[in-house]
Amino acid sequence: MPIVDITIIPIGTETPSVSSYVAEIQKVLQQNKDKVNYQLTPMSTLIEGELPDLFHVIQQLHEVPFSKGIMRVATNIRIDDRRDKKSTMAKKLQAVEQKMTLE
Amino acid sequence: MPIVDITIIPIGTETPSVSSYVAEIQKVLQQNKDKVNYQLTPMSTLIEGELPDLFHVIQQLHEVPFSKGIMRVATNIRIDDRRDKKSTMAKKLQAVEQKMTLE
Amino acid sequence: MPIVDITIIPIGTETPSVSSYVAEIQKVLQQNKDKVNYQLTPMSTLIEGELPDLFHVIQQLHEVPFSKGIMRVATNIRIDDRRDKKSTMAKKLQAVEQKMTLE
Amino acid sequence: MPIVDITIIPIGTETPSVSSYVAEIQKVLQQNKDKVNYQLTPMSTLIEGELPDLFHVIQQLHEVPFSKGIMRVATNIRIDDRRDKKSTMAKKLQAVEQKMTLE
Numbered sequence: 001m002p003i004v005d006i007t008i009i010p011i012g013t014e015t016p017s018v019s020s021y022v023a024e025i026q027k028v029l030q031q032n033k034d035k036v037n038y039q040l041t042p043m044s045t046l047i048e049g050e051l052p053d054l055f056h057v058i059q060q061l062h063e064v065p066f067s068k069g070i071m072r073v074a075t076n077i078r079i080d081d082r083r084d085k086k087s088t089m090a091k092k093l094q095a096v097e098q099k100m101t102l103e
Numbered sequence: 104m105p106i107v108d109i110t111i112i113p114i115g116t117e118t119p120s121v122s123s124y125v126a127e128i129q130k131v132l133q134q135n136k137d138k139v140n141y142q143l144t145p146m147s148t149l150i151e152g153e154l155p156d157l158f159h160v161i162q163q164l165h166e167v168p169f170s171k172g173i174m175r176v177a178t179n180i181r182i183d184d185r186r187d188k189k190s191t192m193a194k195k196l197q198a199v200e201q202k203m204t205l206e
Numbered sequence: 207m208p209i210v211d212i213t214i215i216p217i218g219t220e221t222p223s224v225s226s227y228v229a230e231i232q233k234v235l236q237q238n239k240d241k242v243n244y245q246l247t248p249m250s251t252l253i254e255g256e257l258p259d260l261f262h263v264i265q266q267l268h269e270v271p272f273s274k275g276i277m278r279v280a281t282n283i284r285i286d287d288r289r290d291k292k293s294t295m296a297k298k299l300q301a302v303e304q305k306m307t308l309e
Numbered sequence: 310m311p312i313v314d315i316t317i318i319p320i321g322t323e324t325p326s327v328s329s330y331v332a333e334i335q336k337v338l339q340q341n342k343d344k345v346n347y348q349l350t351p352m353s354t355l356i357e358g359e360l361p362d363l364f365h366v367i368q369q370l371h372e373v374p375f376s377k378g379i380m381r382v383a384t385n386i387r388i389d390d391r392r393d394k395k396s397t398m399a400k401k402l403q404a405v406e407q408k409m410t411l412e
Contacts, residue, residue, distance in 0.1 A: 005249040007284065009318055009383055012325040016290050016381035019298075023305035040302060041247045042295035043211040043286060051165075055158055062154075062182065071187035072325035074318055076385060077180040078213065078282065079165065080249060084174035084222050089248035092225075096246060099229035108352040110387065112215055112280055115222040119278035119393050122401075126408035143405060144350045145398035146314040146389060175222035177215055179282060179387065181316065183352060187325050192351035195328075199349060202332035257371075261364055268360075268388065277393035283386040285371065290380035 002081035003048045003089055006058060010065035011072040024064050032057050039089065048089055051081070105184035106151045106192055109161060113168035114175040127167050135160050142192065151192050154184070208287035209254045209295055212264060216271035217278040230270050238263050245295065254295050257287070311390035312357045312398055315367060319374035320381040333373050341366050348398060357398055360390070 010021050025045065029038045036049035036057055045061075047054060058077060065073045080087075113124050128148065132141045139152035139160055148164075150157060161180060168176045183190075216227050231251065235244045242255035242263055251267075253260060264283060271279045286293075319330050334354065338347045345358035345366055354370075356363060367386060374382045389396075 003249060007383075009320065011318065011320070011327065012323060013321055014323050016288055016321040017301075018320065019301040019305050022302045026302065026306055039248075040299065041252065042245075042298040043209060043252050043284060044249075046247065046249050051162070055162060059154070059158060062184065066184075066186065072185040073182070074316075074383075075180075075182040075184070076284065077178075077182070078249060079176070079178040079180070081165065081169075081178070082175040082222055083169060092248040093246065095223075095225040096228045096232065099225050100232055106352060110280075112217065114215065114217070114224065115220060116218055117220050119218040119391055120404075121217065122404040122408050125405045129405065129409055142351075143402065144355065145348075145401040146312060146355050146387060147352075149350065149352050177213075177280075181352060181385065185325055195351040196349065198326075198328040199331045199335065202328050203335055257368070261368060265360070265364055268390065272390075272392060278391040279388070281386075281388040281390070283384075283388070285382070285384040285386070287371070287375075287384070288381040289375060 001048050001086065001088060002051050002054060002079055003046060003087070003092070004054050004058065005044050005046050005078040006061065007044045007076045008061055008065060009074040009076075010070040011074055012070060021065050021068065024068065025061050028060050028064060029057070032060070037089070046089060104151050104189065104191060105154050105157060105182055106149060106190070106195070107157050107161065108147050108149050108181040109164065110147045110179045111164055111168060112177040112179075113173040114177055115173060124168050124171065127171065128164050131163050131167060132160070135163070140192070149192060207254050207292065207294060208257050208260060208285055209252060209293070209298070210260050210264065211250050211252050211284040212267065213250045213282045214267055214271065215280040216276040217280055218276060227271050227274065230274065231267050234266050234270060235263070238266070243295070252295060310357050310395065310397060311360050311363060311388055312355060312396070312401070313363050313367065314353050314355050314387040315370065316353045316385045317370055317374060318383040319379040320383055321379060330374050330377065333377065334370050337369050337373060338366070341369070346398070355398060
């Protein structure tokens, strides 16, 4: 299953704080929790799901700052899509931890 | 009009060269030239168009390495979406050049 | 304190798996744990510390795949640097959680 | 020679325009033109040079918005570092163009 790592930066916010936008983004994710799994990190939001669902959710998230009056948004997306075996967020962490223990 | 900056990295290519994948990506863009404008830079591909068209094209481009037998793809996308005035790739460069001349 | 979010992709690996490189990167981070805090996520590594230390560590991490014989590396770095108040990885998560509870 | 692709987003700018910051960044690059080559695209700045010089310049560029009173900066960096043959911005474009003509 592909995993997406997304940051959505509102430009023109007057103050340096953007946490209210991030909180709003988490609500939109909550509304999509039947289709995608997600996880907030200190630097971005990680989302796993089927590719069409991910692109659908990304478009919704990108609209959040605009819906709150912001006029410019810089969105950054990393997609990791592996198709030779079923990959999940949990399995990716396990693979690294195993490699570290073995050596 | 939003502008997208995209890199598509095939993982597991045996050799360090990825230019054949980039060339294939340019062909897919050519097939979409009635909907989006695009430009190849030494580091990525820039695409401008309406948001639904951009997401449609991004999904097509992300599939290119898989269609050539690659099993894992890392796609990186930056979206710059400004809605207070019509922005284009050409206008963005002009704005910076003007600022540099004025000072 | 600035926070960095980094992915280091080795190109030309023959197989789609990169977890052995990620494990090696974690070891280099361990050697720097007196200077920086770090955290592995399913999509990247987050590092917090003073800016000169961060850039020093980033350069070390970027060398890891080359030291294992890889000839091309694609490194992606996001820096979040806030100077109006002391920001940490833990505080950033708290700020979002507070905003979500209040509403 | 490694190539860097960098965007520097000032957060808390009151207006959606960031071109004055980009213009200032170009001046800092001009002061470093004996060490690095650079090119402005509509979405980012591309810089090629030796790795220590690139990291030195990146740190200078990241400081630009702070020097103009901004309190938070989001910097995004892509590094493409190929060591099996001498790569330049011009050669990378040529490689893709050749592949497109051959087919």
